[in-house]
Amino acid sequence: MKTILLFKVIYLETFKNIQNYVVRHYLKAFTWFTLAMFAMVLYVFLYRLFTDFQFSNL
DSSP, rough: OOHHHHHHOOOHHHHHHHHHHHHHHHHHHHHHHHHHHHHHHHHHHHHHHHTTTSSSOO
């Protein structure tokens, strides 16, 4: 019975650590991707604004 409980504890600890590792690194990557996309949008908007781009054809 001790062996089964030991395997249960090892199993739960392993997946708890994997989940935290995966979530932590996924969120870091997603944050950098979002920041890069926001910077790109801001650059394009300011470029169009300063080069007198017409935003509407009216």
